[in-house]
Amino acid sequence: MKKILSAVLAVAMLCTCVLMFTACGGNNSSAASDASSKTEAKELHMATNAAFEPYEYKEGGEVVGIDADIANAICEKLGCKLVIDDMDFDAIITAVTSGKDDFGMAGMTITDERKQSVDFTDPYTNAVQVIIVNEKDSPVASADDLKGKSIGVQMGTTGDIYVTDIEGAKVERFNKGADAVLALTQGKVDAVVIDNQPAKAFVAQNPGTKILDDPFENEEYAICLKKGSELTEQFNKALKELKDDGTIDTIIKKYISE
Template identity: 40%
Template sequence: MKKTMALVVGMMMAASLAGCGAKNESKTVDDIKKAGKLVMATDAAWAPFEYIADTDTPVGSDIDLAQAIADQWGVELEIINTAFDTLPQYLDNGKADIVIAAMTITDERKEQMAFSDPYTVSTQYIIVNEADTSVKTIEDLAGKKVAVHLGTTGDFLVSDEIADGCLKDTGAEVVQYKNLTEGCLALQKGDVDAVMLDLLAAQNFCAVNDGLTCFEAKYADGSSTKEEYGIGVKKSNTELVKAINEAIKPMVENGSIDASIEKHKELASLLEQ
């Protein structure tokens, strides 16, 4: 990497985040250049997008993307690695300029933050044990315990279907984990029956763990759960959104983001879980 990357590990509780000198003003690219750094908040548990490899410093295609933006603006990249469900608070209190964490653009999240144009697409996947042939569709999760990563679109999907959808009154149960790996390990131990998570994360986990299989989460009628990932910024930072869109547009068009995803997909599959 061309610039020095600094790592800030943040696992603070929501209350402490809100009370630590919040900065409510909008930030521009000029402000970031004056500070000399672009601060990115992420949750390094989503290989190949962000994960921990040989050191405590997160790596992954989302890190490459943030570094490319920082390089374009002539600043260093600083990373805050924290819990996924706390990420919007780092934008609100001014501790982070951007959030990149394999985050799906949704209407609910647009109420909390602004998003860049999509930089890649994904879909939800289901992981089950290879011996389990009972699950083929989302409706087949009826009566089963489904692990999800708290605050993710997998969590939203399963929770919504149980509350008022195809899994309502079926005995299905959502089990929320603060850590993606914990949810997958719960499946291996038999504490849950399935895991709902994003495509590449599911494929990576199955690639490095025997006895598991994964497949696209589709409904019985064949409809899918296609998603678009975006870069989150503070809701009022419309100028910063515009600058980010200008920065990532050529990378989307020339395929460099997709190439980085494929590179880290291969690298992450070699790691021991």
């Protein structure tokens, strides 16, 4: 009888552990069933590319920025610990679909093409794609002038997607937006298409470059998750609460002045 009672108690304790850690998700769906991996079950892994200031960038070896702060706020609401995995931008969706990371957040625009691979949360901010050129003797004065020109982009971004269809354009793809802007200053490309906020940082760091006045494309940023993930609903609920209480606006204003 003592052995039977001990076995029943052990099963009950195991079930309790599983229930306690299921809500946080862990690094993949199987983590919830592994009650012995309590540390892993408390973590949510975020795939990002920390070269996209002010959304994500490195400061003192730590990934900081708008997306990092919003992700932290979401994880706090879910009672989880955030772990950020830095990688090339075009590796993020693969990391999410393979289960290596729980979600991707990297100034990522909702597109029909990406929807074929991942699910998206509700948008958390709006963004604008712009064109960076050299201030002197640039052959590009507007989006119409990009036809037949050499255009630098960060690989896998919406800037990459948008310019691919421009008539006669030669698209030069780089792992980092900063590398594309460097190529511009060296005369290797005629223009760079990238998000407005990182563009401001790049122009500030590279005298002699400027952002054209007319926006190239308007878009919305959201968080990507594995198709069918139960986290999508939880993230949307957390995002709504963070929008309603002003947390997201506060985070954005911390990094982007009016």
